[in-house]
Amino acid sequence: MHLRADRLRSGRPGTDWDAMKNACLTSSQSLPTEDVLVVGGGPAGAACALWCHQLGLRVRLLEAASAIGGLQLLSPYTNRWLPGLPGKTGQQVAASLQSHLDLAEVPYQVDYRVVSIRRQTTCGSWEVSDGVKRFASRYVVLATGSKPRGAGFVNSACVGVGPGLAMERIEVKGKRVAILGGGDNAYDQAAFALQRGAREVHIYCRRPPHALPILQERIPRESVYVGPFVANQQTMTVNAAAYDVIGVQFGFQACLPGALDLPTEHGYLQVDRGGAVAHMPGLFAAGEVTNYWHPCVATSYAQGVQVAKVIQAELTRGPATAFMRSREPMAA
Template identity: 25%
Template sequence: MSQSSPLQDQHARDTLRLIGPDPEDWVIGRDGIDHNVLIVGGGQTGAAFAYALRRAGIGRVSVIDAAPDETRAGAWTTYARMKRLRTPKTLAGPEAGLPGLSFQAWHEARYGAAAYADIERIGRTQWAEYIAWYRQFLGITIRYGTTLTLIEPAGSHFRVHLTIRTERGVETRVETARKIILGNGVAGNGSPNIVPPLTALPSSHLAHTSDAIDFAALAGKSVAVIGGAASAFDAAAVALEAGARDVHLFVRRADLPAVPVSRARAYPGAYDNFPALPDAVRWRQALRFRRAGSTAPADAVERVARFDNFHLHLGAPWHEAGVANGRVHARAADGDFAFDFVIAGTGYAVDLHARPELARIADQVLLWRDRYQPAPDERDDALGAHPYLGDALEYVEKRPGTAPFLRNIHVFNPAGFVSRGVPVGDVPCMKRDIPAVVRRISQDLFLDDLDAHEARMSAEVPTDFDTPLYEPRVYRERDVESAG
């Protein structure tokens, strides 16, 4: 990663100087509470929330991440394999409205304004460097090697069960938190979507794109990739670049999805107000995206198309798969094939019951299928499995009054797609949704201790000055008459 100098960071330092010091922590401490807010996930989401909460004067915030260290936290240095980000470089990110903390300021400080102007989209590795700088420059602490294993409601707070990996081994710990933010990535409310017949394959011959794949070991091998979205093309490209003998990419659709329908609602009116839309409109927008398909960027397709040993299969779902004589034998819609290894670029399934940390609460969370019943021709079971989130991306009770604690868990991962209209957790959602969550957390923590805050607001305030300061100039009618 690039090393910054004090001169390079001067704009960022000036920004912090001009906005003034961080507010003092105003949240009233409670006996037995370790954290006002526990943020699960130490990637770009966790760092952005930690800073936003700090600027809101909310202390006792802890960020945890299961990764062993910062080099393996988040997507950008692990399972993200694109050359460039999918989103435009002009979108607001984690800078919280402060230009000096933006990617553009960071990039121009290191490479110049002309270099930034030449960028069409941000490079993945540069974005990873920027996020690392953001975290370090703002002094955001992440507790690495720490996994949330269970959320246990305990009245007005949660008992959070953690597994912590240290140099001494693995230890378990139970801590307490009043609020939880689930910024835990694409599978944060579910799991990788491994579907039949891929479920029949052993891990020795199958990996999901979210796995740590040893691409070097695929050199000279025949590889199959299943899926037509960006992650499938990225994995195919890395396998080809690593020297795979050939790569076959299988897509169910007769044509590659090439229409990014979500751009039609990327203007501020639709973006800012999407959460306020009627359920039927939000459902139809999500359904339109599902039916159009997730579009791989043109450069992701070009990246593989330049290889003569890349083969694209359209309208070719797999019907059977198994391992025999050390190879995967598959029957697809367009023929029978044999491969040394298979990569599933099949996305993620939203299923709260797939997450062990949600075991105590999953049955109580309102899902879209519980809230909204579409017309038969608009039914989609995958969309119906998404949680129906409130205005601050909080879980909602399936049965009102039975699980009030759910309002204190905020979902900042892609399970919020149907409710919010964007893949929550990615850059496009940050400007709108991080402030919404922080405002609600602040409001709840304040109102939960209203008596104490009312007493503080009603406390005696010393005078700034005494009457001798102005007494000689107080107007008196008799003085005016004497002067006349």
């Protein structure tokens, strides 16, 4: 079913839209041109924008990079965890996302780096700007994702921060490689380095490894050091041992807009079961920027879809009855 946006607006008392319009005009604030602005074009943002569009909402997706896809743009690995997409690499998944938006004629803009997001208090709408061009909407969905934690390390010719292209671009054949971290990505990268011909690979983690057992089985236990360590990018050493390559796999951190004072938990946005940010009417979040359980591409798709449906329900039935959703923060 494809619903027209004007039907959605008329589904609620007409004074809502008229009051917002009049308040914006009398206060010289930006009149909303969209129902929803989605900030971030990874899996969560693309799914949310696609569903909003096909539900009849006026939506625009804003992406800082030059292409849609988020972190999948940096993944040359086959994603074995996506149902129905066997053999597809992360980069192919990203290309498919952009192709789907194009095919469905979902409005989006790349190379749009958001510098401010603010609520227009007089008329109750939201304004998003890159410092040059502004957009206004009734709802904003933050789908800004996450980025690898560097902990002071930066990508270089011999240091890779995070998985994917950051590591794959570094030649490891015949070299000594140190991997910092004890999670899934650390063990994955250690195994990939061995497959690519590394002479030695050692994993350093300060606490007992928490990677999946099936991943830990791929690395000899004698190659894993658990306990305090000091790693130095300048000298390329870990605990005074010299290495040719260092891979930094300390997990990820949320990419949070700096212009908003947002409720966070362990650095991630706190949202309720419908994806709403507490005490900020009209502001939602989806994907790896939030505190939801088990972040991955598949769950990001699902949360993006869920947020689109909640917004559609609010536009047709009002926020008090939309799915009768809980206002408690979602369990991490």
